[in-house]
Amino acid sequence: xxxxxxxxxxxxxxxxxxxxxxxxxxxxxxxxxxxxxxxxxxxxxxxxxxxxxxxxxxxxxxxxxxxxxxxxxxxxxxxxxxxxxxxxxxxxxxxxxxxxxxxxxxxxxxxxxxxxxxxxxxxxxxxxxxxxxxxxxxxxxxxxxxxxxxxxxxxxxxxxxxxxxxxxxxxxxxxxxxxxxxxxxxxxxxxxxxxxxxxxxxxxxxxxxxxxxxxxxxxxxxxxxxxxxxxxxxxxxxxxxxxxxxxxxxxxxxxxx
Amino acid sequence: xxxxxxxxxxxxxxxxxxxxxxxxxxxxxxxxxxxxxxxxxxxxxxxxxxxxxxxxxxxxxxxxxxxxxxxxxxxxxxxxxxxxxxxxxxxxxxxxxxxxxxxxxxxxxxxxxxxxxxxxxxxxxxxxxxxxxxxxxxxxxxxxxxxxxxxxxxxxxxxxxxxxxxxxxxxxxxxxxxxxxxxxxxxxxxxxxxxxxxxxxxxxxxxxxxxxxxxxxxxxxxxxxxxxxxxxxxxxxxxxxxxxxxxxx
Numbered sequence: 318x319x320x321x322x323x324x325x326x327x328x329x330x331x332x333x334x335x336x337x338x339x340x341x342x343x344x345x346x347x348x349x350x351x352x353x354x355x356x357x358x359x360x361x362x363x364x365x366x367x368x369x370x371x372x373x374x375x376x377x378x379x380x381x382x383x384x385x386x387x388x389x390x391x392x393x394x395x396x397x398x399x400x401x402x403x404x405x406x407x408x409x410x411x412x413x414x415x416x417x418x419x420x421x422x423x424x425x426x427x428x429x430x431x432x433x434x435x436x437x438x439x440x441x442x443x444x445x446x447x448x449x450x451x452x453x454x455x456x457x458x459x460x461x462x463x464x465x466x467x468x469x470x471x472x473x474x475x476x477x478x479x480x481x482x483x484x485x486x487x488x489x490x491x492x493x494x495x496x497x498x499x500x501x502x503x504x505x506x507x508x509x510x511x512x513x514x515x516x517x518x519x520x521x522x523x524x525x526x527x528x529x530x531x532x533x534x535x536x537x538x539x540x541x542x543x544x545x546x547x548x549x550x551x552x553x554x555x556x557x558x559x560x561x562x563x564x565x566x567x568x569x570x571x572x573x574x
Numbered sequence: 575x576x577x578x579x580x581x582x583x584x585x586x587x588x589x590x591x592x593x594x595x596x597x598x599x600x601x602x603x604x605x606x607x608x609x610x611x612x613x614x615x616x617x618x619x620x621x622x623x624x625x626x627x628x629x630x631x632x633x634x635x636x637x638x639x640x641x642x643x644x645x646x647x648x649x650x651x652x653x654x655x656x657x658x659x660x661x662x663x664x665x666x667x668x669x670x671x672x673x674x675x676x677x678x679x680x681x682x683x684x685x686x687x688x689x690x691x692x693x694x695x696x697x698x699x700x701x702x703x704x705x706x707x708x709x710x711x712x713x714x715x716x717x718x719x720x721x722x723x724x725x726x727x728x729x730x731x732x733x734x735x736x737x738x739x740x741x742x743x744x745x746x747x748x749x750x751x752x753x754x755x756x757x758x759x760x761x762x763x764x765x766x767x768x769x770x771x772x773x774x775x776x777x778x779x780x781x782x783x784x785x786x787x788x789x790x791x792x793x794x795x796x797x798x799x800x801x802x803x804x805x806x807x808x809x810x811x812x813x814x815x816x817x818x819x820x821x822x823x
Contacts, residue, residue, distance in 0.1 A: 334598050338598055432628070433629075533629050533821060534629075534806040
């Protein structure tokens with residue numbers, strides 16, 4: 318028998334006790350108000366990537382890598398908010414802006430078909446979010462509202478296709494990049510984001526690929542393909558693997574030869 | 575809200591919780607959740623199972639080296655708590671006779687080691703013989719459906735089941751410490767490996783991290799004598815663990 322579901326987890330006594338507990342909790346919350354776990358604490362507890370984001374911010378601050386933190390693929394703003402919080406905890410005297418790029422229109426089409434991601438996915442919310450219901454439309458306001466709710470300084474959001482928006486502000490408005498979080502799933506998007514960021518990347522910059530092991534870990538597809546092509550086209554950079562983290566992610570440090 | 579009000583509310587909340595616990599009893603964490611919380615390998619087991627689910631890697635979850643069943647139970651839990659669309663067998667292979675002889679010397683692991691329990695376990699006291707029944711009872715206690723256990727030496731049991739009844743493997747947990755055992759496992763599972771299979775080595779850095787000993791020697795040789803697979807490094811974890819994704823060339 319192949320296992321697809323679990324049965325008989327609780328006895329009847331357990332179920333009754335569980336219902337009483339739930340009832341008691343509801344009554345208590347009604348009487349004195351619900352427990353207030355700060356929004357950022359809720360986000361960090363639920364996100365497997367949070368500890369690596371914190372380490373990455375500490376790294377660029379300790380090593381004094383100058384420049385801004387750019388995210389390609391903002392979606393509902395959770396990862397950009399954790400990165401911004403990581404900086405707010407202990408900026409070590411570094412001044413940084415937090416910048417997000419996204420079309421907010423969902424994934425574009427790609428030459429590589431994926432088992433799960435289809436064009437236009439990610440235009441609506443598909444995961445837990447403290448301020449946005451499941452299935453709601455994803456807009457730049459969601460991220461601005463999240464930052465305000467977490468009492469973080471407002472991020473800069475550039476709305477549109479990567480090829481248009483990045484070239485408009487990098488390197489003119491953002492001459493230095495200390496950390497780039499590439500959370501855009503596809504080969505084409507990752508390639509465009511890396512190429513457009515190239516003139517602003519700093520020696521020691523951290524590149525975090527959120528979707529590195531998609532396409533069954535195949536090194537000739539997705540983000541992995543885009544980064545190896547980038548390194549071949551830019552022999553001035555050496556990439557050092559920093560760590561793999563969460564289910565699909567891989568971070569690197571870029572060093573100038 | 576002023577700090578005084580906040581602190582009063584916190585105190586009131588705590589009193590109400592204690593009163594509730596006195597009436598209906600304290601909330602007891604499910605056994606499997608306690609095991610997961612205490613096991614440093616759990617985040618990677620959970621990620622590996624999520625990976626094969628999201629990427630649509632077909633096949634079963636197989637462990638070679640079951641011992642007292644804790645890691646097999648965690649893999650089953652990681653699979654079932656996702657309410658999976660893809661049904662997968664949970665299979666454990668073990669002789670339950672402790673370690674066989676090996677050419678590699680280790681200061682702690684000798685021939686016959688691990689035939690009795692050596693770590694904390696919710697059912698089996700330290701020093702008790704390790705049997706397939708301990709794993710079955712652990713699964714029952716955790717509310718997990720009974721796993722399939724193949725009792726015997728890896729070369730024999732894998733030959734009898736792969737690929738005849740286990741034709742595809744999505745997650746392979748190799749937890750057998752020794753070079754010879756890991757060689758038997760890798761040869762035995764070969765026909766069931768998939769593009770995207772995750773291979774978790776529990777004892778990768780054993781033998782002082784020496785790459786020409788133990789599981790890392792076995793995997794190095796396995797990769798060198800074939801041209802079908804690339805091994806993509808996935809995560810290092812726990813004290814000695816390292817995981818790879820097998821990718822079709």
